C-alpha cells in the first residue's frame with residue numbers, strides 16, 4: 001500500500017498542474033476537493049457518522065426508496081457477501097440510509113464509515129465513490145489511494161447513481177470492501193453489478209409510482225424485453241410522458257438523434273413526438289404478441305423492441321382504494337402522487353385525534369389547505385382560525401392572539417377583546433409561520449397548551465380553552481431551536497407529528513393538479529377551459545417556486561386571457577414561455593434561420609428535428625420577426 005506521505009505529495013503535484021496517470025473522474029474530484037471545498041490532503045479526517053436524530057430524518061425522507069430498493073440490495077448482497085463486500089444506499093446528500101454488511105466486522109466497518117449513517121458527500125469526505133457519483137451523476141470506482149483523504153486509502157468503493165422518474169439523482173448505490181489485495185480493474189465486475197441493481201431499483205420505482213399509467217419498456221434485443229429492459233417510460237391516458245428510468249432519457253434522445261439532453265424537457269411531451277406510435281397501438285405491444293414483432297420505429301429511423309404494460313386500473317386515472325376510503329375533505333389534496341397519497345392517508349388517520357401536527361412545506365404548497373382539511377374532517381364543533389404569525393406586527397401579536405381585558409392599555413377597546421385563541425375554542429387554531437413568533441409569546445402559548453387556559457392581556461383570571469393546535473413553518477424549527485430562537489419545549493409540543501408537503505415540482509400528479517385547478521376556475525367563471533398541447537407542456541416544465549399558489553394564479557390569468565376557453569402559450573406568464581421546452585434551448589435568431597435553411601425552409605421538418613410542435617417554430621419565428 002502507498003505511504004501516507006507519498007499520497008499527499010502526489011495530490012500536491014496534481015494541484016500544481018502535473019498530469020496524472022489516474023482516471024479522469026479521480027483527478028477531477030481531487031481538484032474539486034482542493035479548489036472548491038478547500039480540503040487539505042495532509043489533514044486526515046476519520047469517517048463521519050451523522051447523529052441518530054439526523055439519521056432518522058434522512059431515513060424518513062428516503063423511506064419509500066429504502067422499501068423499494070431493499071429486495072435489490074438483498075439480492076446483490078447475497079451474490080457478493082463471500083467476497084466481504086458491504087453495500088451502502090445513500091441519499092442524494094451522501095448519507096447512508098440503508099446498509100448491508102457482515103456483522104462480524106461491525107466495529108471495523110463502523111470505524112471505516114462503511115455503516116448506516118455515514119456521510120460520504122465529497123465536500124466532507126473528500127474524493128470517494130458516493131461523493132464523486134453524486135457530483136458527476138455517473139458510475140465511478142474509487143480504489144484505495146484514489147481516495148483524497150489518507151484515512152480512506154485502504155478502501156475500495158464503487159458506486160452507481162439512482163435517478164428518480166423525473167431524471168433527478170435521488171440516491172447512490174455503493175459496494176465497498178475494507179481492503180482489496182487486487183488492482184482497480186478487479187472492481188469492474190462490482191461496477192457492473194451495482195449499475196444493473198441501480199437500474200432495477202429505478203424500474204421498480206417507476207412501476208410503483210406509475211400504477212395508473214401505461215409503461216413502455218424498451219430493449220435493444222427482444223429476449224430481454226420483459227425481463228431486463230434497457231429503459232422504461234410511463235405515459236398517461238393521453239400519451240404524454242409522465243416519468244421514466246434514467247435509460248429512458250437516453251432512449252428518447254437517441255430516438256430524436258439529439259445530444260446534450262436536458263432531461264426534464266422530455267416530461268409532458270407526447271410519445272408520438274419520439275416514436276411512430278399512437279396510444280391506440282399500445283395494446284399491440286403487450287405480452288402475448290411475439291417478441292420479434294414488437295418493434296418500435298423512432299423518428300431518427302432507429303428501431304427498438306418495445307413492450308407495453310397497461311395501467312393497473314384501466315385507461316383512466318382512478319383514485320387508489322385507500323384514497324377512495326378517505327373522507328371527503330382530503331380528496332383534493334392528491335391526484336395520484338405517491339408521497340401525497342401517503343401524507344393524505346396519515347392526515348386522515350390523525351384528523352379525529354386532536355394531536356398537534358406540524359405541517360412543513362414551501363410557500364404556497366398547501367399548508368393551510370391541508371390544515372383546513374384536517375379540521376373539516378374531524379368532528380370539532382368550533383371554528384377553524386388561521387393566524388399568520390409573520391403577518392402580524394410583533395407589538396400587536398400578543399393582544400391579537402390572547403385578547404385583552406377592558407381598559408388593559410390606552411387606546412384599547414373599553415369592553416376588552418376576545419383573542420384569536422379564544423375564537424378557536426372548541427375548534428382548531430392554525431398558526432402559520434410559527435417560527436416568527438417572539439420568544440415571550442412562545443412561553444405564553446405553551447401555557448395555553450399545557451394548562452388549557454388563556455390569560456388575556458391585563459386580565460387577572462385565566463379562561464378555559466380547548467382547542468386543537470395545528471402549526472406550519474417553511475423554516476426548519478429544529479434549527480431555530482438549536483439557534484436559541486425557538487423554545488425546545490414548545491417545539492416538542494407542536495411537533496407530535498410532522499407532515500411534510502412536497503413542493504409542486506417534485507409531485508407526479510402535476511398534470512392532474514392542473515386539470516383540477518382549471519376545472520375549479522371553470523366552475524367559478526361558468527366557463528369551460530382547455531389547454532393546448534404547448535401550453536400544457538410549458539406548465540409541466542416550469543419549476544413552480546411559488547407552488548400551487550403560483551400555478552393557480554397563472555391559470556386564473558391564463559383563463560382570463562384565453563379566447564373561446566382555449567389556453568395557448570400566449571396566455572401564460574412570460575416566465576413560463578422562457579422555459580418553453582425547446583430541446584436545444586432558446587435559439588438565437590440566426591441559428592433558427594440557419595436551422596430552417598438546412599431543412600429546406602420546411603417548418604415541419606425543423607419541428608421534427610428539434611422535437612417541438614410546428615406552432616412553436618412559427619411562434620418563435622414570429623417573435624423574431
Ligand SMILES: Nc1ncnc2c1ncn2[C@@H]1O[C@H](COP(=O)(O)OP(=O)(O)OP(=O)(O)O)[C@@H](O)[C@H]1O
Pocket residue numbers: 332333334361362363364365366367368369370432474517548549552
Ligand atoms: N390541493 C389543493 N387543491 C386546490 N387548491 C389548493 C390545494 N392546495 C393549495 N391550494 C391553493 O393554493 C394556494 C396556496 O395554498 P395555501 O395557502 O394552503 O399554501 P401555504 O403553504 O399555506 O402558503 P404560505 O406558505 O404562503 O402560507 C391557495 O389558494 C389554496 O387554495
